[in-house]
Amino acid sequence: MIYTVTMNPALDYVVTVESFAAGEVNRVKTEHVYFGGKGINVSKILKELGLESQCFGFVAGFTGKELARGVEEELGLCSRFIEVADGMTRINVKMRGDQETEINGMGPVVRDGDVEKLQTQLEALNDGDVLILSGSVPQTMDAKIYAGIMKPLQSKEIKVVVDATGELLLRTLSYRPFLIKPNKDELADLFEVEIHTIEEVERYARKLQDMGAQNVLISMAKDGSLLIDEDGQSNRIGVCQGEVVNSVGAGDYMVAGFVAGCLSGKSYADTLKLATACGGATAFSRDLAKREKIEEMVKQWA
Numbered sequence: 001m002i003y004t005v006t007m008n009p010a011l012d013y014v015v016t017v018e019s020f021a022a023g024e025v026n027r028v029k030t031e032h033v034y035f036g037g038k039g040i041n042v043s044k045i046l047k048e049l050g051l052e053s054q055c056f057g058f059v060a061g062f063t064g065k066e067l068a069r070g071v072e073e074e075l076g077l078c079s080r081f082i083e084v085a086d087g088m089t090r091i092n093v094k095m096r097g098d099q100e101t102e103i104n105g106m107g108p109v110v111r112d113g114d115v116e117k118l119q120t121q122l123e124a125l126n127d128g129d130v131l132i133l134s135g136s137v138p139q140t141m142d143a144k145i146y147a148g149i150m151k152p153l154q155s156k157e158i159k160v161v162v163d164a165t166g167e168l169l170l171r172t173l174s175y176r177p178f179l180i181k182p183n184k185d186e187l188a189d190l191f192e193v194e195i196h197t198i199e200e201v202e203r204y205a206r207k208l209q210d211m212g213a214q215n216v217l218i219s220m221a222k223d224g225s226l227l228i229d230e231d232g233q234s235n236r237i238g239v240c241q242g243e244v245v246n247s248v249g250a251g252d253y254m255v256a257g258f259v260a261g262c263l264s265g266k267s268y269a270d271t272l273k274l275a276t277a278c279g280g281a282t283a284f285s286r287d288l289a290k291r292e293k294i295e296e297m298v299k300q301w302a
């Protein structure tokens, strides 16, 4: 079974504006609400690829109730969210005008007892399972949380994927995550450097592997991605061709494609093609990329 953990899910309020003017009243042209958060996004595409998963995480308040309902009833995903008492599930604003601007909320108050409940849920994981820890955590949570979740799972053969930034990610490396997927900016932030060339991307990606990650996938939006696989091979790929409609979540869909590729026994080179097709299919779709769109994108690499 595949489990996705979204500690800080969100209702994504996606609007388009003619052009955004700071300090003015801005009226939207279109508006949509999606049930989001990185782990949930991964589960959405896994379903599209025919893979079952269970969504874990924390929800709170009226937005949390709506999120939990939407994930089950509208997305048709299996979820076991833990409801926490204080605060509310975020509403993240994604505004598309001349540029894409995002305002991500802070999330509810998650206490030690809530984390213990999640850890109890995760005790059910068995050898062969995949655990995907994706996204930021509510501001009240410690940056050691992902590492803390991985520690007791060390004795089991579980593939753990971590898609997070900064300390949250760095602290997990000694537990040898199967895959990490920072984007290029996040990679630069991890080492407090500026990265300009693909050689620099590779150098810092290899450092993350030396620090413990098995596979390191660096996404670079329209410039494609670079995978340093567990055998130390460097795999470089560009992007699918199409018209970009919505690149929010492209990285999550890429993670889902990577997991699906690995589980079906594909080589890392082919897994990267599927991951790229999922990222591209998302960028070229307004909402969730459909299986047909992903298959169309896969053909671009045939």
Ligand SMILES: Nc1ncnc2c1ncn2[C@@H]1O[C@H](COP(=O)(O)OP(=O)(O)OP(=O)(O)O)[C@@H](O)[C@H]1O
Residues within 6 Å of the ligand: 182, 183, 184, 219, 220, 221, 222, 223, 224, 225, 238, 239, 240, 244, 247, 248, 249, 250, 251, 252, 253, 254, 275, 276, 277, 278, 279, 280, 283
């Ligand atoms: N403009 C684009 N054109 C084509 N493909 C794209 C584009 N943007 C993203 N993609 C695809 O999606 C992949 C992941 O994108 P990106 O690097 O933006 O992820 P990310 O920063 O993690 O995104 P997010 O945080 O929104 O999920 C890219 O490697 C590429 O395959």
Ligand SMILES: O=P(O)(O)OC[C@@]1(O)O[C@H](CO)[C@@H](O)[C@@H]1O
Residues within 6 Å of the ligand: 008, 010, 012, 035, 036, 037, 038, 041, 092, 104, 134, 135, 136, 137, 248, 249, 250, 251, 252
């Ligand atoms: O604040 P985080 O957890 O880093 O990112 C949250 C988020 O921006 O990530 C997804 C896109 O990747 C969205 O569905 C969601 O709003």
